[in-house]
Amino acid sequence: MNIIAWIGMLGIIIFTLLPLLKKENRSKEEISKAIVTVTIVIGIIVAVLVFSVNYLFALIAGFIAMIVFDKKTYTKKRLIIYFSTILVISIVGYFIFRDNPDYVLKHLKNNPQTTSLYVAENDEQLITYQSDIVRPLASTVKMLIAVEYAMQIDAGLLTKDSSVSVDDLKRYDYKNSNGNAHKDWLTEMDSKGSIKNNEVSLHDVAKGMITYSSNANTDYLIDLLGIANINERANSLGLTQHEEVYPIVSALLISKHMDSTSKSEKQLIQEIKEMPMEIYRSTAAKLSEQMKDGTIKIEDISFDLPMNLQRVWSDRLIGASANDYGKFLAIISNDELPEGAGDIARELLEWPMQYNPVNHERFIHFGAKGGSTAFVLTEAMYAEDHKGDKFEIVILTDDLNFWQGLMLRNNMNSFESKLLGSEDYRLKIQKELSES
Template sequence: MYPFLWIVFAGFILLSTLPLLSAKNRTKWKITQAIVVTATIILVILAIELLQIPPLVPLILVVIVSFLTDKSTYTKAGLIITGVVLLLLAAGAYYLFHDDPDYVQKYIDNNPQQASIQINVNGETVVSQQANVKRPLASVVKTVIAIEYANQVTEGTIDPDQQIPLSELEKYYLENTDGGAHPAWLDDMRVTEQIVNGEISLHQVAKGMIHYSSNANTDFLIEKLGAESINRVIETLELDNHDPVYPLVSALLTSVYLNHQHDGNLSDQELEDMLQAMSLEEYRELVWQIHDELKQGESDFFDETVSVPMDLQKVWSDRLPNATVEDYGKVMQAISNNTATVPEGEEILRDIMEWPMEIHQSNREKYAHFGAKGGSTAFIINQALYVEDNNGKKVELILFTEGFNLIERMKINQNINAYMKEILAEYIET
């Protein structure tokens, strides 16, 4: 996924192992250095590939380990150089990881073509920037699925207490592709004893889709509820710029599926060209084809794990359902005003959406209602939420960002929650 980074890591390994070709350099220290550096690099590669950890921190770790295992580091000159390097690393780490909510606002202000924001207060739009620009939603789209779930429960079409075998969810789970969302949800369900005989209630599946953002739960619910019914929600709420909903996991498998059809002989560039050449309609048809194979348990084109290069992930991210912050301003406002669902579906939907009220006592003290859904890929970071304070004041805040580099992404991801808290404090308390 990061070819240039792998070249850098290979360089570190060569620098530590090549001296061993000479017998005089084959000292205990040099051998230990080569082993430690190589082992560290193997571990960080696994962390980057399997756990989807951003590469900057692992790279810094490799640099530090390389310095600490180099005997010349412990000379006077080496200690000075090491001290300077560590100070620079510490300064960089502070810049990246200290709380800086103003950074998000600066990014919005300085990159108007790459960020959209809308803030509504008591039904009036008070902030609007690029509100009609369509951007990829990522997991924010799961809000629409939650609305249709509440509709169908209310209408009696589905039973929220229906016990769903975990094996049905596993059909749509791709290991190490969701940032640990699905395993974290399962761990919570086991701790709270929600899983009985390998089954869990449909309602907990829906809550896991929103709170933990499980993609496996999402694609299961899309199949369970029906895409046509879900997409009617888009029409009912008059979301004029909202793309149709389709499975997320199957979309991530498009390049793997196409490569399998060509006996694994296509390069990443050829796969990217093939996907880019497809119209959105053709692309969605391919996604549904893959989804049907996953549903039937007939997928033989991957071994339950995938590693999709970043260029191909970009195609997937860009072609996820798109919408505008204005659309999701309507969605969040409708939930807050109890008009998002059919009559009597409001409490079901709030039970799913208002997970911030469950996990943070401070939210229960400040607000009567607080519901939220975020969404992100390597290329976008989005948030959509609504709050109502104890005096009935309502605020909806929608923020979609994209187009950032790695450092900007890390800074936004680090500070977006603090930024949104500041915004809520500003508009709730005034």
């Protein structure tokens, strides 16, 4: 649930209970209605937070429950109104949530300035649509960090089983800025008994960065591995369009670090936009160091960054071209890394093979990492099927509005699955994008 959803739920509770402050409104019927409404709202919150039910589905279910428990519902006029409303909502919901891979294709065709697609099959580039343009990677950049981790483990510079304090990771955990990623990872670690004496293994930290996309784990690893080493790795792998890496979480604090008390939001945005990237990166690195040593206590700071400032942060995330990541994926898929490092990288990146057994029916290898912000959605994956055919796919989208982001997230999996499974569909996309 995002902040708007929380405000909406709390607003319903407040406006439901507010009339009961007056004694004359506290009739048995009104109290009963208030109890039902508050119970349904709490049920929606629990369904979303505890059982991971889609917020929109939970909201619709709550709306239906309110209708069912309202005595006034059971008149002919009201039944017609409610039935019509539910029918319209169901039809709209169907068109939003049905599998429609062509929506992704349509978005790519209609937005060449903000989208890229790279597809290769058996080392042959099939589609290179706007793929030489640098765009924000979001969490897809964690693939590079995972490979640098694998290389340092293979070189004996680090040990997979070395212990990492959960409290050390907590110093990088900016709550509510990364969903529940870090919390969910810790919950899994706890359920598996992998937290001992408040410590986890370094390898589990790396897994949490990829599988759960924990930004806290990411910034911890960036510091441990060394920013210079990660950037040098990108160069050595031939990623010529890859921007320099810097801490992700601490960059969210840059506007707070500036003298914001005497500046409007518009002035802050302009100042950050005009800040040279070299200074922006060094500021993020400095703030990350202060988070590490406790000068900045991140647990005491609430995440309340306005959407316009989040947009600046998103626009300045580490970028690369789809071409670069297509080549990068091929290096992993074709076993061009040192054997030990390659095995470690595959173990981390091929988490979909572990978490979804159905993938074993289609693939020998399947590695992937996606990323997103309110404005960005990215995906990078490599696959090898049982016939030995290999694929690399990179999709980068930017400048998304709410509706585009919602629809792309709902249809991206079906688009990728069809792209991997159908030669005819690959040829269709190749033809349509070459003509656009």
